[in-house]
Amino acid sequence: MSVKSKTGYRDVKAIVLKRIQDRVWQPGALLPAEADLAVEFGCARATVNRAMQELSDDGLVERRRKAGTRVKKAPLRQVKFEIPMVRAEVEASGASYRYALVTRNILVAPDWLRARLDLAPEAQVLHLECMHYANSNPFQFEDRWINLAAVPDAEQADFTAISPNEWLVQTVPFTTAEVRFSASAASESLAEFLQTPTGSPLFTAERTTWLNGLPVTNTRLHFASGYSMVAQY
Amino acid sequence: MSVKSKTGYRDVKAIVLKRIQDRVWQPGALLPAEADLAVEFGCARATVNRAMQELSDDGLVERRRKAGTRVKKAPLRQVKFEIPMVRAEVEASGASYRYALVTRNILVAPDWLRARLDLAPEAQVLHLECMHYANSNPFQFEDRWINLAAVPDAEQADFTAISPNEWLVQTVPFTTAEVRFSASAASESLAEFLQTPTGSPLFTAERTTWLNGLPVTNTRLHFASGYSMVAQY
DNA sequence: CAGTGGTCTAGACCACACA
């Protein structure tokens, strides 16, 4: 009499996952069809379908029409990183956030940037260098380029008051982007800004952003020494 | 008479996304309820629900019962990284892959590792150092620790023939893990292995793995100079 | 309390890919 409610898609997912982990269904093995599982679990096929789709998204099983569902041999797992705004990241750590504009220049896009963003020759860009602090300690140095053809308003914006990141998120949200993580050595000026010895290894993120295919901005974020990025999966 | 089939959840998603991008629904604005949208699009509420759930997963809208669905002000987007196996990553680049075991030792877990993995005092671990090459060029130095209490078979495995990564994926797939990316300076020995100057900035990934809460392994992967990790979103 | 999203159902049709 104590049949604890119905079997939800979460339950189905958990049961199937357990069977995979326990090798009831070994890597490469064919799972029963959705309809059969639905009978076994006493739920609708749609419920099983949702569970299996999520397992497929998670990279644990592989599904093909007619061929059925198989346990992946090499579960290719993927990590999800949130891309936080600097302010949020700093404040989440309990520190107080401060931002400062270092330099601001309008100039013709240098060649490497033209290539990177696929800009026209002589394209005008806004170049900004900024510092982000956590409790007055250097947190991140930002080297940003904004394509003025894509965002002309940027020329009027007051970047001493608002960081380019926040301004851009407000002005052109819902963009697509590419991110690249790497390690780089602190140049002399970077070392001074980040208060670290010249040549220190710095965790660096480069982000390039488009709006409907139109290149908007490119930025290199150099994090202070010791920074690391964590994710679970 | 040319009503091109029915409105699917992909269509709904695309339409809603377009309205958000076009500012028909501005950041922070409240969207119509699912039931209303279903009427407008001429489809079932479940279809709208699926579309909106995906937009929510994608970080573009925020949904709360009773409160309804709102366009996020700061669309916090997330990046998905595949965690490739070294061999696959090297071979995907067109290079030929080679693996070599450098050292192999069984010993009592050092303190930092005990703390990291929450191991018992005097826990036995297998320590492996390995090199991964791409076209005979150093690609990655792997510093791996395996908890023998969790995977006793590891003591018998022939790690001169198979890399610990591949062995572990075969032996204990379907684990959970934590990954941490950072930048570190090449030690003297690391520099030699990776054929780079001592102190060079290296992109480093540390991965810790559990199987049902039981700590399995910890590994630090030091990539050769110049390596970077890319993702799009 | 009442309105919203979250989930489940039973049934249906379709697209695809294997035999």
Next chain:
DNA sequence: GTGTGGTCTAGACCACTGC
């Protein structure tokens, strides 16, 4: 052809939460 997953439907009930 035929069996599989992919999707849609109309309806229902539930869980949460703002009012």
